[in-house]
Amino acid sequence: MPTDPREADEFFLAVPAKLDDPFPDLAYLREHRPVFFYPPHNAWYVFPYDLVHALLQDPRLSNDRMKGFVDAAPAEARAGVRTTVPYLETWMLMKDGPDHARVRGHLQKGLTPAVVKRLAGPIRTAAGELLDAARGGRLDAAGEYAFLLPATVLSDLFGVPAADRPKIIDWSVAFIGFFNVVPINEATAADFVRATAEMAAYTKGLLAKRKAAGGDDFLAAVAADGGLTDDEVAGNVMLLLLAGHVAVRNLVGNALWLLLTRPEPFARVKADPGLIPAAVEETLRFEPPVTLIPRVALEDVTVGGQAIRKGQVVQLSIAAANRDPARFPDPDRFDIGRAGGHLSFGAGVHGCFGAALAKEIATIALEELIRRAPGLRLDPSRPIEWYRNAANRGPSVLPVAWDAVPPS
Numbered sequence: 001m002p003t004d005p006r007e008a009d010e011f012f013l014a015v016p017a018k019l020d021d022p023f024p025d026l027a028y029l030r031e032h033r034p035v036f037f038y039p040p041h042n043a044w045y046v047f048p049y050d051l052v053h054a055l056l057q058d059p060r061l062s063n064d065r066m067k068g069f070v071d072a073a074p075a076e077a078r079a080g081v082r083t084t085v086p087y088l089e090t091w092m093l094m095k096d097g098p099d100h101a102r103v104r105g106h107l108q109k110g111l112t113p114a115v116v117k118r119l120a121g122p123i124r125t126a127a128g129e130l131l132d133a134a135r136g137g138r139l140d141a142a143g144e145y146a147f148l149l150p151a152t153v154l155s156d157l158f159g160v161p162a163a164d165r166p167k168i169i170d171w172s173v174a175f176i177g178f179f180n181v182v183p184i185n186e187a188t189a190a191d192f193v194r195a196t197a198e199m200a201a202y203t204k205g206l207l208a209k210r211k212a213a214g215g216d217d218f219l220a221a222v223a224a225d226g227g228l229t230d231d232e233v234a235g236n237v238m239l240l241l242l243a244g245h246v247a248v249r250n251l252v253g254n255a256l257w258l259l260l261t262r263p264e265p266f267a268r269v270k271a272d273p274g275l276i277p278a279a280v281e282e283t284l285r286f287e288p289p290v291t292l293i294p295r296v297a298l299e300d301v302t303v304g305g306q307a308i309r310k311g312q313v314v315q316l317s318i319a320a321a322n323r324d325p326a327r328f329p330d331p332d333r334f335d336i337g338r339a340g341g342h343l344s345f346g347a348g349v350h351g352c353f354g355a356a357l358a359k360e361i362a363t364i365a366l367e368e369l370i371r372r373a374p375g376l377r378l379d380p381s382r383p384i385e386w387y388r389n390a391a392n393r394g395p396s397v398l399p400v401a402w403d404a405v406p407p408s
């Protein structure tokens with residue numbers, strides 16, 4: 001391995017300002033420290049595409065991150081956080097082997113390709129309603145559009161009536177605040193505990209109705225299947241909201257930001273909206289909403305010549321893998337003509353459960369905005385704000401403007 005003259009505390013993991021553009025550091029680490037132990041996190045980081053791709057599917061690495069979960073909360077919050085464990089333990093995301101396959105298999109009945117296809121019309125309607133609400137050709141495309149659209153779609157999927165959508169958003173914000181803000185503090189923990197209890201009770205109420213009267217939504221299909229306990233269904237609905245809401249916001253925001261700052265590909269998708277799915281795919285590679293995926297070693301494993309010990313955390317860098325020149329020629333170029341192959345939805349048995357739905361929402365969100373907003377551009381009068389931590393990337397505020405058509 002080449003000698004590494006740089007210290008660990010120079011990299012983006014230690015310097016929050018570098019999160020704005022971690023890609024130079026990621027390129028350096030991928031080349032010089034492909035399997036990198038970072039003492040402050042007591043974790044390994046892996047950067048090259050081929051290693052990340054292989055480790056995502058390696059049964060010697062576990063998805064179960066529940067060990068130490070309660071202890072990571074401040075002492076005063078632990079009793080509350082412990083009450084959420086019965087739900088978190090049901091998450092397919094945290095399970096390995098046959099138990100993972102069992103839970104995922106039952107939930108899959110509620111999110112088939114046919115269900116995603118059926119949602120296309122309602123997604124388009126919801127996108128249109130959000131855009132109609134934007135008067136005067138100005139909109140925060142992240143907060144007022146990309147954030148609200150998946151919340152609406154997930155609510156529809158779960159069978160949540162429109163009047164209760166604000167609850168879904170409130171719970172989602174509480175989950176994000178808890179899981180994505182490090183270190184955990186007492187306030188975010190208390191909010192998480194509250195939201196978990198409320199959402200679990202709410203979901204069980206919906207499930208009871210579907211068991212009694214049937215229906216044609218996700219919960220009705222899962223209820224009809226009958227293979228999961230109520231806690232397993234409630235826990236995994238919570239996971240779907242956490243996994244699906246902000247990531248989709250970030251995908252839509254990242255795609256818009258990339259297009260609005262790059263005239264050539266933007267002109268191409270405007271001229272041919274059929275290219276929008278390709279723009280979404282390349283956005284996923286170039287600016288992945290989820291940048292790191294954690295695993296825990298079940299045994300001692302040697303990776304890239306480094307000895308990873310049983311019990312150690314291994315963070316797989318999707319952002320670095322997706323820009324590996326060994327896999328993607330000219331990787332730092334945003335090129336909507338590429339053939340795909342990114343790892344932004346993971347790989348193997350844990351590969352994203354909602355990938356098809358995420359792409360459907362993002363594609364329709366872009367189609368509707370571009371179609372309805374002549375002269376769409378960034379609004380320079382208001383600043384963009386970024387939601388960036390080591391594991392997530394996307395704008396939280398993305399002001400855009402367009403030429404409002406005067407009423408005829």
Ligand code: HEM
Pocket residue numbers: 056063092093094104239240241243244245247248251288289290293294343344345346347349350351352353354355357358
């Ligand atoms: C652009 C949007 C999204 C991105 C970038 C994304 C990314 C990912 C990634 C990287 C994984 C793999 C995690 C691992 O290997 O440990 C994953 C899994 C998962 N995703 Fe997504 N996701 C998105 C949208 C969604 C949506 C809309 C839903 C729900 C409707 C969803 C539900 C899940 C679930 C339940 C898992 C766990 C699957 C399992 O462990 O078997 N995701 N997602």
